[in-house]
Amino acid sequence: MSEFSLIARHFSRHQATNDIAISVGDDCAVVDVPVGQQLVICTDTMVANRHYPSDTPAHAIGHKAVAVNLSDLSAMGATPHSITLALSLPSYDEAWVADFADGLYQICDRYGVKLIGGDTTYAPTTTISVTAVGYIPKHQSITRRGAMVGDVICVSGHIGSASFALSQILQNQPSQLRDKLDYPEPQVALGQALRGYAHSMIDISDGLGQDLGHILAASGVGARLDLDKIPCHTLLEHLPFAQKYQHIINGGDDYQLCFTMNKEKFDQFQANFPHFSIHAIGEIVADGGVQLFEHGQAVAFDIKGFEHF
Numbered sequence: 592m593s594e595f596s597l598i599a600r601h602f603s604r605h606q607a608t609n610d611i612a613i614s615v616g617d618d619c620a621v622v623d624v625p626v627g628q629q630l631v632i633c634t635d636t637m638v639a640n641r642h643y644p645s646d647t648p649a650h651a652i653g654h655k656a657v658a659v660n661l662s663d664l665s666a667m668g669a670t671p672h673s674i675t676l677a678l679s680l681p682s683y684d685e686a687w688v689a690d691f692a693d694g695l696y697q698i699c700d701r702y703g704v705k706l707i708g709g710d711t712t713y714a715p716t717t718t719i720s721v722t723a724v725g726y727i728p729k730h731q732s733i734t735r736r737g738a739m740v741g742d743v744i745c746v747s748g749h750i751g752s753a754s755f756a757l758s759q760i761l762q763n764q765p766s767q768l769r770d771k772l773d774y775p776e777p778q779v780a781l782g783q784a785l786r787g788y789a790h791s792m793i794d795i796s797d798g799l800g801q802d803l804g805h806i807l808a809a810s811g812v813g814a815r816l817d818l819d820k821i822p823c824h825t826l827l828e829h830l831p832f833a834q835k836y837q838h839i840i841n842g843g844d845d846y847q848l849c850f851t852m853n854k855e856k857f858d859q860f861q862a863n864f865p866h867f868s869i870h871a872i873g874e875i876v877a878d879g880g881v882q883l884f885e886h887g888q889a890v891a892f893d894i895k896g897f898e899h900f
């Protein structure tokens with residue numbers, strides 16, 4: 592199988608359309624940028640055994656490689672448009688690549704995102720790098736820098752599920768929450784809905800504690816977090832304290848959004864968008880890092896998210 596027939600067979604489903612003048616097949620893709628919008632660009636790499644357990648189905652890997660990037664775009668409030676895929680494989684396994692491509696195209700098609708280019712190479716370890724491009728109306732991106740004292744700190748969905756699933760899998764136990772780890776759903780619609788509401792935002796990839804810490808550092812503020820208000824799956828509810836908050840505060844891979852907004856905007860947002868599951872979990876304060884409380888009592892807990900080196 593040559594590199595070219597592999598691309599033709601598996602990664603050429605999205606041909607040129609309206610705003611994509613050139614898709615897969617030339618030296619570069621060529622894309623129109625809508626008037627009045629800015630490009631929003633991100634890249635995320637997944638390495639076998641580091642970013643997913645070795646028994647993860649190829650279909651899930653294809654899904655997740657796209658999902659983590661759409662999550663980054665969502666965390667800026669952007670509308671996803673297209674992706675490129677740099678795929679490095681130790682060998683050509685037809686069934687694996689076909690399943691991977693199915694997983695990748697399924698999530699792309701769900702969000703109207705096109706695969707418009709990439710690169711395919713040999714490498715000793717499967718490595719998947721996706722670059723995603725989105726658009727946002729000029730000056731509306733929601734950054735990590737905008738948190739203000741008095742803002743409500745919010746999260747979407749359940750926190751800690753993916754980390755709990757991973758811990759079960761690593762102990763060779765079956766996990767009811769395996770899909771939360773393998774098939775994270777990027778909060779694409781929520782991210783865009785928060786334009787004009789949220790002061791700051793980040794997606795939770797490395798742990799709520801660490802990722803909120805990035806907002807605090809960038810904004811020069813601190814936070815009070817009410818642990819008991821952080822939404823989690825019922826399977827996590829009755830775990831011992833240390834274990835429970837290890838997943839909720841330090842566990843990664845949920846790809847939910849963490850954002851801040853002032854109290855009036857929070858009430859307005861909930862009234863205007865009642866279908867989104869968002870929860871207030873604390874408040875931005877002047878300084879002091881992340882201070883944790885449970886039922887109003889200060890508690891000590893070591894915040895330590897995922898780090899590569």
Ligand code: ADP
Pocket residue numbers: 598602614615616617618619620676677678706707708709710711
């Ligand atoms: P070049 O030699 O210019 O880098 P390649 O031979 O690597 O071109 O790629 C040929 C075409 O196929 C290009 O349009 C490239 O974007 C696309 N392509 C390569 N690998 C992939 C992939 N894994 N997924 C999607 N498109 C790909």
Ligand code: MG
Pocket residue numbers: 709710711
């Ligand atoms: Mg190339």
